[in-house]
Amino acid sequence: MLDLNVFPPNFRWGTATAAYQIEGAAHEDGRGISIWDVFSYTPGNVKKGDSGDVACDHYHRYAEDFKLMKELGMNSYRLSISWPRILPKGRGEINEKGLAFYDRLIDELLKNGIEPYVTLYHWDLPQALQQLGGWANRDTVDAFEEYARIVVNRLGDRVKNWITHNEPWCAAFLGHGAGVHAPGLKDVGVSMQVAHHLLLSHGKAVRVIKEHDSSHKVGITLILGPSHAASDSPEDVAAAARHDAFLNTIYLDPLYGKGYPRVLFDHIPALAPKVQEGDLEIIATETDFLGVNYYQRSIVKHSEQLPFNFDGVRPPGPEFTFFDWEVYPKGLYEVLTRVHQDYAPKEIFITENGATFEDTLTEDGQVHDEQRRFYIERHLKSVQDAISEGVPVNGYFAWSFLDNFEWAEGFEKRFGLVYVDYATQNRHVKDSGKWYSKLVKEALGAV
Numbered sequence: 001m002l003d004l005n006v007f008p009p010n011f012r013w014g015t016a017t018a019a020y021q022i023e024g025a026a027h028e029d030g031r032g033i034s035i036w037d038v039f040s041y042t043p044g045n046v047k048k049g050d051s052g053d054v055a056c057d058h059y060h061r062y063a064e065d066f067k068l069m070k071e072l073g074m075n076s077y078r079l080s081i082s083w084p085r086i087l088p089k090g091r092g093e094i095n096e097k098g099l100a101f102y103d104r105l106i107d108e109l110l111k112n113g114i115e116p117y118v119t120l121y122h123w124d125l126p127q128a129l130q131q132l133g134g135w136a137n138r139d140t141v142d143a144f145e146e147y148a149r150i151v152v153n154r155l156g157d158r159v160k161n162w163i164t165h166n167e168p169w170c171a172a173f174l175g176h177g178a179g180v181h182a183p184g185l186k187d188v189g190v191s192m193q194v195a196h197h198l199l200l201s202h203g204k205a206v207r208v209i210k211e212h213d214s215s216h217k218v219g220i221t222l223i224l225g226p227s228h229a230a231s232d233s234p235e236d237v238a239a240a241a242r243h244d245a246f247l248n249t250i251y252l253d254p255l256y257g258k259g260y261p262r263v264l265f266d267h268i269p270a271l272a273p274k275v276q277e278g279d280l281e282i283i284a285t286e287t288d289f290l291g292v293n294y295y296q297r298s299i300v301k302h303s304e305q306l307p308f309n310f311d312g313v314r315p316p317g318p319e320f321t322f323f324d325w326e327v328y329p330k331g332l333y334e335v336l337t338r339v340h341q342d343y344a345p346k347e348i349f350i351t352e353n354g355a356t357f358e359d360t361l362t363e364d365g366q367v368h369d370e371q372r373r374f375y376i377e378r379h380l381k382s383v384q385d386a387i388s389e390g391v392p393v394n395g396y397f398a399w400s401f402l403d404n405f406e407w408a409e410g411f412e413k414r415f416g417l418v419y420v421d422y423a424t425q426n427r428h429v430k431d432s433g434k435w436y437s438k439l440v441k442e443a444l445g446a447v
């Protein structure tokens with residue numbers, strides 16, 4: 001099925017994680033409180049009352065984790081920085097112990113010959129900023145710029161690849177529209193303003209990074225997926241176009257200099273964000289790559305449901321993950337070819353792709369997760385097909401290296417190539433991880 005010769009020689013093969021999901025040590029060495037600590041501690045928000053207090057204890061176990069990562073043959077790793085570890089109050093006083101932790105983390109990665117790809121924001125806003133309005137307050141854009149400058153100045157001699165934001169759609173809509181993520185707000189209009197401020201802060205951070213060293217590569221990671229009309233009726237086709245704007249082009253269009261999609265904001269003019277003079281130019285600051293997270297497609301029909309007048313239709317499957325997400329590898333090919341055709345990023349990295357299935361640890365410490373292996377194999381085939389058609393995909397980061405804190409689902413949903421026994425913190429490489437390792441070593445010619 002896979003022809004590894006299709007993948008470019010310097011292809012980045014790795015995995016991805018995020019600070020709040022794996023680090024633990026939530027109250028150690030001066031770390032401040034994040035909105036996800038507050039959200040997790042609020043009863044009812046997270047399954048079984050789980051939180052990132054301990055998670056995978058990566059804060060203390062990173063050396064063994066990176067040793068394992070090296071043994072598995074990966075040449076890259078996508079991680080995120082915890083803003084509240086660096087600036088416990090979001091701005092102002094810097095926590096030296098937080099910076100020192102990431103010094104140690106990056107040094108350990110490089111010692112193992114693994115290239116770091118660093119996400120500045122993966123949803124863990126300092127609570128002190130939330131108390132001032134959070135991302136709905138335009139001042140947070142300036143706070144993010146200050147935070148980015150501190151991190152880049154400290155780590156920029158060793159980190160050369162930066163991702164400003166992870167999935168602004170999730171941070172904006174799940175966190176401020178649907179209320180199912182931190183900070184748990186339910187106001188679509190606010191979520192649209194938050195989306196704008198996240199994009200604006202992205203543009204400002206790009207300029208900070210390029211001012212530090214113009215040779216550094218910087219991009220943003222978006223969750224992207226095809227929006228398929230449930231039928232060819234004009235109503236359903238129009239609904240799918242609005243959904244495509246709601247999920248995809250509300251970010252892609254302004255990032256690539258096209259402004260906000262009218263197909264969405266002509267439908268909901270009252271919910272359009274307030275945009276100041278010069279904002280769109282900052283948002284469209286040139287980047288070096290686009291990070292694509294892909295998990296599934298959407299099937300959309302017209303609905304009387306406001307404000308968007310669209311609703312989801314259960315996909316036909318027949319395969320679904322433990323999250324009840326349809327397994328639809330072709331959607332990754334569709335996303336990649338569409339992005340290449342409509343926006344032409346210089347490079348694309350698959351910054352997340354993976355699946356959760358009900359994993360069982362056997363008596364002898366094995367996890368036979370053929371479903372996850374088959375999921376990854378088919379999605380890599382979609383990447384291969386896109387590359388064959390000239391799409392400049394230069395890396396794939398499986399989500400995730402370790403089982404970890406899966407946001408509102410807590411620890412129930414496992415995405416790792418490596419199983420974490422949370423009772424002992426022992427790591428067990430799953431069959432999918434062993435397969436991925438063999439593939440990566442073959443691709444990198446190390447076998």
Ligand SMILES: CO[C@H](O)c1c[n+]2c([nH]1)[C@H](O)[C@@H](O)[C@H](O)[C@H]2CO
Binds near residue numbers: 166170293295352406
């Ligand atoms: C709806 O968002 C995407 O489907 C998505 C899926 N995922 C993500 N975004 C996040 O970037 C990760 O932190 C999650 O752990 C991961 C798995 O759920």
